[in-house]
Amino acid sequence: MSLNVINARVTFHKSPIHMLERFTFRDLDSAYSSFLEHSGLQECVILQTCNRVEVFGAGSAHDVEKIKKTWASIGGLEENAFKENLEISEGTEAFEHLLKLTAGLDSLVVGEEQILSQIKGAITVARESKTSGNNLNTLFDKAIRVGSRVRNTTGISRGSISIGSIAVKLAEENIDDLKSKHILLIGTGEAASLVAKSLKKRGIEFLVTSRTFERSKAFAETVAGRPIEFESALANFKKVDVLFVATVAPYFLVTYERVRDAMESKRDGMMILDLSNPRTVDEKVATIGRIKMFNLDQIAEMVDKNMRTRRGVVSSAEKIINEELPVVQAVMKRLQVEPIVKGVFKDIDTVRVKELKKALQMLGETDEEKIRIIEHLTQAIVEGIISTPMNNLRKASEQGDSELLKSVSKIFDYNTKG
Ligand SMILES: NC(=O)c1ccc[n+]([C@@H]2O[C@H](COP(=O)([O-])OP(=O)(O)OC[C@H]3O[C@@H](n4cnc5c(N)ncnc54)[C@H](OP(=O)(O)O)[C@@H]3O)[C@@H](O)[C@H]2O)c1
Incomplete structure (x- = not known):
């Protein structure tokens, strides 16, 4: 079936990170059902990370308005909620966007590794739930391959700094002798x-906590830190100089009251870095005296500065994408003719098998060797006649010649719209 690929996205580029939450899909299964039912898409893959919410679709009867409407209705949003937040790419532009994504070029931290595994995860979920099909499966497989090539050949991931190290750098820049401070990390994800x-790389000691002590213990053993009970950590902010928070709690874990009370019995200041999106530290906390607070948007600004110093690696990665894009385009175009090629081969083979059976019956042939030779003869004739036109059809499609596809569909009475 000949389908067009579309991508609709809300990302950190056009929307502050704390606003992205409005556009995320809480119930992925029902989001998939809605897109497939109401927006004219036959295939769909949803990608959600803390920096982006993206819908990749393939369809023959979709339009942007239907996708927007469906998205708004899933999230209970006003129809004008998207304003300039929503970006749309179709066809080749959508392919290029996915290649940039897998290469890490569209990421907040250019070259970061997580996005590639998040994309692999998204297509696996879609494949398993059968919401993607031949078009998106092929596109994602190719894009993942290109993303890996970029990472293996340009070293883009090696030089990238993580959002975590930017946060630690911010703490280092704002606090004298960070090593000597009491540091608490809330979150074990x-x-x-x-x-x-x-922190470990810099030889800095810290406490780590999350709701389940076992998880904190395992985190400390496998990653770093000294585990501490959750309630005790929350009740002892007065002992903390630097607090990193990175959880998915749907409420403020670090409340105004808790920090205010802690600061009353504390002489020094406290620095709080909230990496969570949505925020899990109440913004009002920043108004308390001697508190220095950074949220994910501010950390992201630092990341942006870092990117500007990595232009060289970025341009090598872009070069690879420019090389690979026509290959992906050709593969996707060829995909459009594969159903008809398969259909024609299948129809002709049905005739061949039927006629072969008839002929063998008439001949009353029982010699297996002779039957095998006659069968091979029929196969060779069919392939000899049909292979060249079908390969020409594939080539024409790769080169964007849709006229031949129309003619072949007409000749073989094949409906390309499926
Ligand atoms: N992953 C990234 O690269 C990245 C980058 C930038 C920002 N972020 C943001 O960082 C936050 C964490 O993301 P993640 O990728 O680390 O998620 P994750 O791997 O799923 O980890 C989630 C963490 O939140 C804790 N948690 C879950 N529900 C909680 C609750 N109700 N109260 C307290 N803690 C709770 C979990 O531990 P327990 O269940 O044991 O409490 C776990 O430590 C998110 O807000 C995300 O948007 C992530």
Whole structure:
């Protein structure tokens, strides 16, 4: 089936990170059902990370308005909620966007590794739930291959700094002798591990906590830090000089009251870095005296500065993408003719098998060797006649010649719209 690929996205480029939450899909299964049912898409892959919410679709009857409407209705948003936040790419532009994503070129921290595994995860989920099909599966497989090539040949990931190390750098720049301070990390997930690795690399000791003590213990053993009970950590902010928070709690873990009370019995200041999106530190905390607070948006600004110093690696990565894009385009175009090629081969083979059976019956042939020779003869004739036109059809499609596809569909009475 001939389908067009579209990508609709809300990302940190056009929307502050704390606003992205409005556009995320809480129930992925029902989001998939809605897009497939209401927006004219036959295939769909949803990619959600802390920096982006993206819908990749393939369809023959979709339009941007339908996608927007469906997205708004899933999230209970006003239809004008998207304003300039929503970016749309179609066809080749959508392919290019996915290649940049897998290469890490569209990431907040250019070259970061997580996005590639997040994309692999998204297509695996879509494949398993059968919301993606031949078009998006092929596109994602190719893009993942290109992303790996970029990372293996340009060293883009090696030179990149993580959001965790930027956060630690911010703490270092704002606090004298960070090593001697009491540091607490709340969170034991992926983002927390980026902070922990960076602290460990600098030889800085810290406490780590999350709701389940076992998880904190395992984190301390496998990543770094000294585990501490969650409630005791939350009740003892007065002992903390630097607090990193990276959790997905749906409420403020670090409340105004808790910090205010802690600061009353504390002489020195406290620095709080909230990497969470949505925030898990109440913004009002920043108004308390001697508190220095940074949230993910501010950390992201630092990341942006870092990117400007890495232009060389970026341009090598872009060169690879420019080389690979026509290959991906050709593969995707060829995909459009594969159903008809398969269909024609199948129809002709059905005739061949039927006629072969008839002929063998009429001949009353029982010699297996002779039957095998006759069968091979029929196969060779079919392939000899049909292979060249079908290969020409594939080539024409790769070169964007849709006229031949129309003619072949007409000749073989094949409906390309499926
Ligand atoms: N991953 C990244 O690269 C990245 C980058 C920038 C920002 N972020 C942001 O960082 C935050 C964490 O992301 P992640 O990727 O690390 O997630 P994750 O791997 O799923 O980890 C989530 C963490 O949150 C804790 N948690 C979950 N529910 C909680 C609750 N109700 N109260 C307290 N803690 C809770 C979990 O530990 P327990 O269940 O044991 O409490 C775990 O430590 C998110 O807000 C994300 O947007 C992530």
